[in-house]
Amino acid sequence: MATDTQAGWYDDGSGNSRWWDGAKWTEQVQAPKPPVGGLSGLVGRIEAEAVAGSQPRPAPAGMSYVVLQVILKEKLWGTGSGNLTELEHVINKQAALGYRLHTITTAASGSKGFGGGDRIQATMVFESMS
Secondary structure (H helix, E strand, C coil), rough: CCCCCCCCEEEEECEEEEEEEECEEEEEEEEECCCCCHHHHHHHHHHHHHCCCCCCCCCCCCCCEEEEEEEEEECCCCCCHHCCCCCCHHHHHHHCEEEEEEEEEEEEEEEECCCEEEEEEEEEEEEEEC
């Protein structure tokens, strides 16, 4: 199976990072880094958790499913929010790891973010094809 997911450290769903060599998962694992204190540490953790929810990753040991969440934002003015492209990107990266999209749901917060636009959360369940 061809993949365009670059080699790197990715969240493996256990709180650790696992090395993806560009073709397959390896046994190399890194424990999470100690948290940074203060306001900057809090902001960093919130941003990391938001990004980690949409990162491709294998299912935890003994499991067949992976759940990913992507936060999307609708533009207040104009067109072309990029949401479909963002969803397509996440789905294709997870498919390259041997998963198929099982279920997708969306929920709108109804509130306006900074600069306008509604926030939408897409929750996707992927099933291992192996």
